[in-house]
Amino acid sequence: PSTLVAGKFYFGSTKTNLINAVAATVTAGDKVALVAEDCSAFLTAGVKAFVQFRPDAADGCEGADSGIYNFVAA
Known part of the structure; x- marks a missing residue:
């Protein structure tokens, strides 16, 4: 099994527009x-x-993206 090393959270205004990345x-x-x-x-x-978490492209867990979750910003 692979071990997660690095990834990013992707944020957006719709499920199909997650364009803002922040390192996790x-x-x-x-x-x-x-x-x-x-x-x-x-x-x-x-x-x-x-928001959705995605492992980095070179990570052994690449492709194991989280679900897409929604929230109201505070």
Whole structure:
């Protein structure tokens, strides 16, 4: 089995427009987090947004993308 090394969170205003990438913090090879990032450049308070995690292209877990989740930015 492959161990996750690196990836990014992709944000957008629709499920098909996830164009804003932010590097993820990967720990223990299987946990990802978005640590203290300022996403205000592409998120607006009160507006619905979508996010998906994708392992980097050269990562052994390439293609094991997460589902696409939505939230309302605070």
